[in-house]
Amino acid sequence: MGPKTAQRLALHVLKRPETEVRALAQALVDAKQQVGQCSICFHLSADPVCDICRSKRRENQTICVVADSRDVIAIERTREFKGKYHVLGGLISPMDGIGPEQLNIGQLVHRVNKDDITEVILAISPSIEGDTTTLYVGQLIKPFTKVTRIAFGLPMGGDLEYADEVTLVRALEGRQALS
Amino acid sequence: MSRTYKATGINLKAAPMGETDRLMTILTKEYGLLRAIAPGARKHKSRLGGRSGLFVVNELMLSRGKSLDKMIQAQTQQSFPGLSRDLTRLTAGQYLAELVLCEASEQPQAELFELLVAHLERLETAPTGTVLACLAQGTFHILALAGVAPELHYCCLSRTPLKPQLGRHWQAGFSIPAGGVITLEQLERLENNAGPTDYESGRRKHIYGSLITTIGAPELALLQQLGKAELVFTQASSLPSIDGVGAAPHSLWRRVERLLRNYAQFHFDRPIQSAALIDSCFASSAYAS
Ligand SMILES: [Zn+2]
Numbered sequence A: 001m002g003p004k005t006a007q008r009l010a011l012h013v014l015k016r017p018e019t020e021v022r023a024l025a026q027a028l029v030d031a032k033q034q035v036g037q038c039s040i041c042f043h044l045s046a047d048p049v050c051d052i053c054r055s056k057r058r059e060n061q062t063i064c065v066v067a068d069s070r071d072v073i074a075i076e077r078t079r080e081f082k083g084k085y086h087v088l089g090g091l092i093s094p095m096d097g098i099g100p101e102q103l104n105i106g107q108l109v110h111r112v113n114k115d116d117i118t119e120v121i122l123a124i125s126p127s128i129e130g131d132t133t134t135l136y137v138g139q140l141i142k143p144f145t146k147v148t149r150i151a152f153g154l155p156m157g158g159d160l161e162y163a164d165e166v167t168l169v170r171a172l173e174g175r176q177a178l179s
Numbered sequence B: 001m002s003r004t005y006k007a008t009g010i011n012l013k014a015a016p017m018g019e020t021d022r023l024m025t026i027l028t029k030e031y032g033l034l035r036a037i038a039p040g041a042r043k044h045k046s047r048l049g050g051r052s053g054l055f056v057v058n059e060l061m062l063s064r065g066k067s068l069d070k071m072i073q074a075q076t077q078q079s080f081p082g083l084s085r086d087l088t089r090l091t092a093g094q095y096l097a098e099l100v101l102c103e104a105s106e107q108p109q110a111e112l113f114e115l116l117v118a119h120l121e122r123l124e125t126a127p128t129g130t131v132l133a134c135l136a137q138g139t140f141h142i143l144a145l146a147g148v149a150p151e152l153h154y155c156c157l158s159r160t161p162l163k164p165q166l167g168r169h170w171q172a173g174f175s176i177p178a179g180g181v182i183t184l185e186q187l188e189r190l191e192n193n194a195g196p197t198d199y200e201s202g203r204r205k206h207i208y209g210s211l212i213t214t215i216g217a218p219e220l221a222l223l224q225q226l227g228k229a230e231l232v233f234t235q236a237s238s239l240p241s242i243d244g245v246g247a248a249p250h251s252l253w254r255r256v257e258r259l260l261r262n263y264a265q266f267h268f269d270r271p272i273q274s275a276a277l278i279d280s281c282f283a284s285s286a287y288a289s
Helices: A001-015 A017-035 A069-078 A105-114 A128-141 A165-173 B087-101 B111-123 B131-145 B184-192 B199-208 B219-225 B250-268 B275-283
Strands: A062-067 A085-086 A119-122 A146-150 B004-017 B021-028 B033-038 B055-065 B069-078 B171-175 B181-182 B212-216
Touching: A001 A119, A017 A128, A062 A069, A062 A105, A062 B131, A069 A085, A085 A105, A105 A128, A119 A128, A128 B055, A165 B069, B004 B033, B004 B087, B004 B111, B021 B111, B033 B055, B033 B111, B087 B111, B087 B131, B087 B275, B111 B131, B131 B250, B171 B184, B184 B212, B212 B219, B212 B250, B219 B250, B250 B275
Parallel strands: A062 A085, A062 A119, A119 A146, B033 B069
Antiparallel strands: B004 B021, B004 B055, B021 B033, B055 B069, B171 B181, B171 B212
């Protein structure tokens, strides 16, 4: 949150009646106390096992691996994906002290090994750290199941001429045959 | 003074800032280390998105701000996608970036910039099994550019030339506070006369490990070649000779890297975070030597 947004929020809170402000404060405390991580997929959840993992209508055989809970929310908005998730909790970045041990990678390998998983989709943002994480995780789980990664390239509605060189190179590398 | 200026730089750090911005730490040729905001870089359609990634080299147009400058335009010249091929390459690249972050100032840094780019290129293309050797040499070159590389050819205390005798039980000493290699006699003298250590070196010893150690002939032979522009790799022999550095076994390169790491950490008085992962990358038996 930037300083301007923070200021706007603070001013808004100051203008509201005290009862409302108390309710907001209580809600924040409750959220902090109640929201934890799903013990299976590590998505944010108020219960020990999240709604998605508990759902009977979702496919159990496909796992979509993401870096962060925000990515789960973004993919859920598409209503396209019917499988389950696994949140790694970040990307490998040795200079920030984050190696594979600091992420929920071992738990993913355990899940894939134990359950009957037919496909793992790696949906990690493209960057040097993201690609390293994708390749590292991919190599670990490839012996157990089919591993795919989401496609990268130009954003919908974006003009090719304005795309940056790094994105363009990725889009060319990820080209597909016209069917 | 104009509000905007141009620079050529490589991104060394990027942290999310606010809703969609990134806070960049960039090593530029013209202005050394600078921190700048890449506005909106985390938005999907941002023209700065890919250009604000780690290790991307850009021609930049920046505008001066009250506290932080802003990236207005960036044109990518080079990037290092090959560093994400395996964990060891990324780790080694970030290790060098950490050293550069310790060393760089806000003065022009064209040489340091060129050096880092050259070593990242090597790490990107190095054959598997030579990454650690490339890392050790990159570390040495970066220390040398700062004028703090360890002395490896003469005893730091007696100025006796040191020539490793390969194939025999030959040893020398390595003293971080003395600034590099020392003869075995000097090492013994230091150990016998060890008085009470002062607080500062005691503190660093506590953080960064032993400051004085013995090294064998193969380690010194490798160390002495690090100052060269390039390492020569051969598959022929299993011991380092003047031309056969690449053939040295991994365990030897690990000791060399460890010596340089302790040396760098002591000098910059800062731990190298990436080093922890270097240890686990190369400790795993899966990594062929
Ligand atoms: Zn769950």
